[in-house]
Structure formats: C-alpha cells, structure tokens
Amino acid sequence: MRHLGRTLAVSALPVLCLLALAALIQTFAEPFQVRLAYAFFMNLVLALGLQVFMGNSGVVSFGHLGFMGVASYAVAILTIPVALKATMIPDAPFGLAGVELSPLVAALIAFALVLVLAFLSGFLVSRLSGAAAEIFTLALLVIAYVVFTAWIDLTRGQRSLYGIPVTSGLGFAAAVACVSVVVARLFRDSDLGLQLRASSEDTLAARAMGVHIGRLRHIAWVISALIVGAAGVLHATYLGAIGPNSFYFSQTFLVMAMIILGGMRSVSGTILGVLAISVGNEIARTLESGPVVLGVDLPEMFGLTGFFLGAVIVATMIWRRDGILGDIEFETLFRRRKAPSKGGEA
Amino acid sequence: MTEYILQQMVNALAVGSEYALLALGLAIVYSIVNLVNFAHGELITVSGYALFFSAAVWVQNPWLLIALAVLCSTLAAAALERVAFRSIRNASLNTGMLTAFGVSIIIQNVFVIFVATRPRAVQTPAFLAEIVTIGGLRFPVLQVVETLTTAVAILALVVLLRSTTIGLAMRAAARDFTTVRLMGVRANRVIQVAFLISGLLAGIAAVFIFSRRGAVDPFMGFVPVLKAFVACVIGGLGSLPGAVLGGLLLGMFEVFLQVVLPADAAAYRDAIAFSVVGLVLVLYPQGLLGKRVELGDKEA
Numbered sequence: 001m002r003h004l005g006r007t008l009a010v011s012a013l014p015v016l017c018l019l020a021l022a023a024l025i026q027t028f029a030e031p032f033q034v035r036l037a038y039a040f041f042m043n044l045v046l047a048l049g050l051q052v053f054m055g056n057s058g059v060v061s062f063g064h065l066g067f068m069g070v071a072s073y074a075v076a077i078l079t080i081p082v083a084l085k086a087t088m089i090p091d092a093p094f095g096l097a098g099v100e101l102s103p104l105v106a107a108l109i110a111f112a113l114v115l116v117l118a119f120l121s122g123f124l125v126s127r128l129s130g131a132a133a134e135i136f137t138l139a140l141l142v143i144a145y146v147v148f149t150a151w152i153d154l155t156r157g158q159r160s161l162y163g164i165p166v167t168s169g170l171g172f173a174a175a176v177a178c179v180s181v182v183v184a185r186l187f188r189d190s191d192l193g194l195q196l197r198a199s200s201e202d203t204l205a206a207r208a209m210g211v212h213i214g215r216l217r218h219i220a221w222v223i224s225a226l227i228v229g230a231a232g233v234l235h236a237t238y239l240g241a242i243g244p245n246s247f248y249f250s251q252t253f254l255v256m257a258m259i260i261l262g263g264m265r266s267v268s269g270t271i272l273g274v275l276a277i278s279v280g281n282e283i284a285r286t287l288e289s290g291p292v293v294l295g296v297d298l299p300e301m302f303g304l305t306g307f308f309l310g311a312v313i314v315a316t317m318i319w320r321r322d323g324i325l326g327d328i329e330f331e332t333l334f335r336r337r338k339a340p341s342k343g344g345e346a
Numbered sequence: 347m348t349e350y351i352l353q354q355m356v357n358a359l360a361v362g363s364e365y366a367l368l369a370l371g372l373a374i375v376y377s378i379v380n381l382v383n384f385a386h387g388e389l390i391t392v393s394g395y396a397l398f399f400s401a402a403v404w405v406q407n408p409w410l411l412i413a414l415a416v417l418c419s420t421l422a423a424a425a426l427e428r429v430a431f432r433s434i435r436n437a438s439l440n441t442g443m444l445t446a447f448g449v450s451i452i453i454q455n456v457f458v459i460f461v462a463t464r465p466r467a468v469q470t471p472a473f474l475a476e477i478v479t480i481g482g483l484r485f486p487v488l489q490v491v492e493t494l495t496t497a498v499a500i501l502a503l504v505v506l507l508r509s510t511t512i513g514l515a516m517r518a519a520a521r522d523f524t525t526v527r528l529m530g531v532r533a534n535r536v537i538q539v540a541f542l543i544s545g546l547l548a549g550i551a552a553v554f555i556f557s558r559r560g561a562v563d564p565f566m567g568f569v570p571v572l573k574a575f576v577a578c579v580i581g582g583l584g585s586l587p588g589a590v591l592g593g594l595l596l597g598m599f600e601v602f603l604q605v606v607l608p609a610d611a612a613a614y615r616d617a618i619a620f621s622v623v624g625l626v627l628v629l630y631p632q633g634l635l636g637k638r639v640e641l642g643d644k645e646a
Contacts, residue, residue, distance in 0.1 A: 058440070124628050127628055128628065131382060131439060131583050132583075135575065135627065136627050139576075143620050146614060301459050302463065304459065307451075307459065309448075310448045310452035313445070314449055314452065318433045
C-alpha cells in the first residue's frame with residue numbers, strides 16, 4: 001500500500017469529473033436523460049469490474065455478467081414484497097417466498113453470495129490460461145444463464161421479476177462508480193496489480209521473478225466479481241424489474257466493446273471507452289428509429305446499434321489494438337512528455 | 347428397447363458429426379493462423395440466406411441449391427479472411443478472437459438491417475426428411491446421410507493434407523510458418539486454402555442444420571459455433587483429430603443427457619454439459635489430444 005496516497009491523488013481527477021457530470025445531469029436534465037446517465041454509471045461500474053480482471057491479467061473473461069446476474073437476482077428475490085412474491089414465485093425454495101429484507105441487507109447478502117461463488121470458481125479460473133481460461137469463463141456464463149432461465153420456481157425463468165423497490169438513484173450510482181474507480185486504480189497500482197500486469201506481458205519472465213500468477217489471478221477475479229456484483233445491485237434497485245437476458249452475451253459484448261475501445265489496460269481508458277460507447281450507442285439508437293435529420297427523413301434501420309458495436313470492436317482491433325489510451329492513465333497525459341517513444345502513442 | 351438405443355446412437359453420431367464438421371473448420375484455421383474464428387457461425391447463416399434467396403428466384407433443383415449454399419459459405423470464408431482477418435494476422439490470440447466476435451456481430455446485424463429479424467423458411471431436399479429402414483430398424487435419412495457425409499469429408503481432408511503439396515504446406519505451417527515461407531510457399535495461399543476448407547465444411551454442416559431447423563434467422567450461427575469452439579478446446583485447440591473427437595464426444599454427450607435426464611431436469615441440459623466441459627478443461631487444460639506445452643517451449 002505504498003502507493004495509496006499517490007493513487008488517491010491521481011484518481012481525484014476522474015472522480016471529480018464523474019461527480020460533476022452526475023450533479024449537472026441530476027440538476028438540469030430531463031428524466032430520460034437521467035435514466036441514460038444512470039445506465040452510463042452502471043455500465044461504468046460493470047466495465048471497471050471487468051477491467052480489474054481482464055486489464056491486469058490479460059485473460060479475456062466472458063463470464064462476469066453471470067456475477068452481475070447473481071447479484072441482481074439475489075437483491076430482487078430478497079426485496080420484492082411478500083404479497084407480490086405470492087403471485088410471482090409462490091414455490092420459491094428455501095422459504096424465500098416469505099422473506100422480505102431491506103435493500104441494504106439484501107445487497108450485503110448479494111455481495112456475500114457473489115464473493116462465495118467467485119472465490120470457488122476462482123480456484124478453477126486461476127489454474128487455466130489462454131483459450132482454456134476463456135472458454136471456461138464462457139462456460140460459466142452459459143451455466144449462469146441456464147440456471148436463471150431454468151430455475152423457474154426461484155427466478156420465473158424467461159419472464160421478468162418485477163416489483164423490486166426502487167431505492168437507487170443517479171447520485172448513488174455515481175458514488176458507486178467513483179468507489180469502483182478508486183478500487184480499480186488501487187489494485188492496478190498495488191504490487192499485486194503490477195506483478196499481475198507483468199505476468200500478462202511475459203508469463204515466463206514474471207514466473208522467473210517469483211510472481212505467483214495463479215494466486216494473483218484468483219485475487220483479481222474475486223475483486224472484479226464483487227465490482228460487477230455492485231453493478232448488478234445498481235441494475236436491480238433502479239429498474240425495479242429484471243430478466244435473464246440482461247445478463248447474457250449481448251450485454252457482455254456491449255461492455256467488451258467499451259473496454260476494448262478505451263483501452264482495457266488502464267482505468268482511465270475504461271472510463272473513456274464507456275463514455276464513448278454510451279454516447280455512440282445512443283446516437284446509433286436514434287438513427288435506428290429513422291429520425292428526420294436536417295430535413296432528410298432517414299429510413300428505419302434495426303440492427304444499427306449492433307452493427308455499430310461490432311464495427312467499433314473490429315476497427316479498434318485493426319487500427320489501435322490497445323485501445324485509445326493503451327496502458328496509460330489520465331495523469332500521464334498531462335505530465336510533460338519526456339521521451340516520445342514512451343509517451344502518448346502507445 | 348434395443349431399437350430405441352440404436353436409434354439414439356445414430357442420432358448421437360449425427361449430432362456429433364455436425365459439431366465435428368464445424369469444429370474441424372475452426373481447428374484448421376486456428377492451427378495455421380492462431381485465430382479463434384467466432385465468425386465461423388455466420389458462414390452457416392450465409393448458407394441459410396443463400397438457400398432462402400436462391401429458392402426465391404426459382405432455383406428448383408435441390409442439388410443445385412445445396413451446391414449454391416456450400417459455394418456461398420466457402421466464398422464468404424475466403425472473403426472474411428481477405429477483408430477482416432488479414433490485417434490482424436500476427437496479433438495475439440485475444441486480438442484475433444475479439445476481432446472475430448466483432449465481425450460476427452457485424453454480419454448478424456447486416457442481416458438484421460437488410461433482411462429481417464424474423465426467421466425465414468428454408469427448403470432442403472425432401473428426401474432428407476424421409477425414414478429409411480436398415481435391417482428392420484427405422485432411421486431418419488438425415489442422420490444417416492449426415493454421419494456418412496462427415497466421414498467422407500474427413501477422409502477427403504486427410505487425403506488432401508497427406509498427398510498434395512498444399513496439404514503438406516498446411517501441415518508444415520501449423521508447426522512453423524516462418525520456415526514454410528522460407529521454402530518459397532506463399533503464406534496468403536496457404537491461409538486462403540485453410541479458410542476455403544473451413545467455409546466448405548461449414549457449408550456442408552449448414553445443409554444438415556437447415557434440414558433439421560427449417561428456417562434461418564440472423565442470430566442462429568452463434569449457438570453452433572459456441573458448441574464447435576467448446577469441442578475444439580476439449581479436443582485440444584488446433585489439433586484436427588482433437589476437433590473431430592471433441593465434436594463427437596460433445597454431440598454424443600448432449601444426446602445422452604437428453605435421453606437420460608428426467609423431464610424436469612431437461613432444462614438444465616446445457617448447464618450440465620458446460621459444467622462437464624469446465625471440468626475437462628481443468629483436468630486437461632491442453633485438451634484431450636492437445637500437446638502438453640511447457641512455458642518457454644520453442645514450439646508452442
């Protein structure tokens with residue numbers, strides 16, 4: 001924790017910007033814009049969670065949305081009023097149909113559940129590397145999705161669970177996002193984070209230096225799962241209704257595009273990517289419905305948002321493989337460049 | 347009872363063959379360019395729309411339809427290589443895989459934009475839907491033909507790899523591409539042929555997939571390629587015999603679960619299958635037939 005002070009100092013800039021953005025939107029914006037901003041902060045938390053694992057270990061994970069789903073479903077099932085549960089999921093196992101907790105307690109239980117699941121699955125993930133690790137995380141996502149859709153007594157399957165008390169707001173989401181930024185930066189700058197990043201660049205050299213890669217991956221996996229779980233709590237407590245399809249491949253690819261575009265190896269890159277994709281996605285969604293732009297009536301084009309996401313991923317991979325920021329953070333951008341070879345053009 | 351078991355075994359072989367064909371296509375590309383081509387599934391979709399559109403412009407002959415479908419997916423595979431994958435050729439595994447995901451999302455949404463999200467009915471030759479009687483037992487023609495076709499395709503591939511110059515170049519490229527190029531073999535040619543073969547195999551698999559499903563929609567390629575990828579990793583990524591073995595095992599295991607699981611557990615079939623896949627990976631990280639590579643080995 002030698003870098004604690006420095007890390008807190010350099011995280012101040014993005015944190016203050018995010019808080020200012022939230023305050024501006026909360027004060028001046030229309031309700032639908034507040035909803036968009038909420039989605040932005042939620043996706044930011046999700047992306048930061050993914051960044052902690054993928055960005056530091058270099059292993060692509062498709063499985064994290066499963067943790068988000070677990071947290072969302074846990075909060076939903078624990079907070080929905082008993083009367084409503086009697087009609088939706090009367091046969092819930094473990095007597096859950098008769099349980100109604102406050103959102104805070106429910107969120108804590110959700111975190112505990114994610115912690116246990118991540119800790120257990122982490123033993124297996126940390127044993128694997130390369131394609132085997134990636135297919136394993138993919139298997140985790142499929143397993144989670146199948147459980148969400150097939151355990152009808154508990155989750156209502158494909159139909160959504162509704163009636164979750166709406167207790168979250170933009171300010172809370174922004175606060176969670178800021179905490180996530182700090183946690184992600186703390187991990188990245190810590191000795192553990194540095195060793196893990198080293199192992200992703202040269203496994204052999206890192207191992208020769210005595211880096212315990214498996215253990216580091218396990219730690220990163222658990223931390224990132226908890227952050228992703230926080231996104232799940234934000235999801236359930238704002239929307240009030242959840243369904244299994246929010247925790248599957250389409251959402252995974254959305255977040256993937258975000259961290260790829262910005263540069264998953266830096267926290268700042270992740271923030272930038274989430275911002276860029278959120279804005280771009282909204283523009284694509286507007287164009288999709290066939291608006292009138294400058295007097296020209298555009299045709300409806302469903303599929304444009306998806307096309308946009310795919311194009312962003314491919315374009316980034318072809319022209320700027322490490323994302324916009326690569327592995328540099330905001331503060332480096334403002335520092336005077338000493339040598340152009342190590343500077344902005346990563 | 348024996349009849350039922352035999353029928354289910356043929357069924358298992360047929361499903362396994364479908365996965366094996368797709369997995370083989372993934373493996374042959376991976377073995378040469380280290381690319382996990384997730385856009386492979388979209389080749390099936392391309393075949394499907396080829397069947398749909400050529401039937402719409404009154405191509406009546408079923409054989410001609412099949413040939414067109416297979417041709418389209420083969421050409422589409424080569425086109426993908428040229429347009430998207432050539433520019434990331436020497437990149438890391440992750441870059442390749444994410445690019446392929448991106449390409450797959452683009453193709454899916456191009457179909458959404460220009461065709462529609464709704465499934466479209468696709469015609470395949472009528473004889474595939476019939477029942478054949480072998481030794482007093484009744485089997486669907488589709489399953490028998492699928493298994494036999496896969497066997498023939500694998501044999502043809504073995505012959506190609508073993509007794510032609512390009513096959514030799516491909517086998518060598520899988521081990522050491524640089525040396526192959528030093529021998530004067532054109533890299534682009536070897537890679538193009540690998541993609542053509544993968545497209546051809548996907549096209550063949552597509553014909554059977556559509557005989558079973560009867561309809562095509564933009565997102566249908568994802569599940570088959572997911573299964574094929576799993577099959578590849580189980581068998582050992584990049585190993586061609588591994589891909590066939592993995593495909594057969596996965597298909598048979600799925601049919602086995604379908605037969606054995608009680609009705610109320612049937613919904614969990616994929617979860618059980620993927621749990622077993624995860625377990626296999628933890629026990630055999632290199633896959634069943636993959637080479638065991640130590641960190642720092644020259645030939646990785």
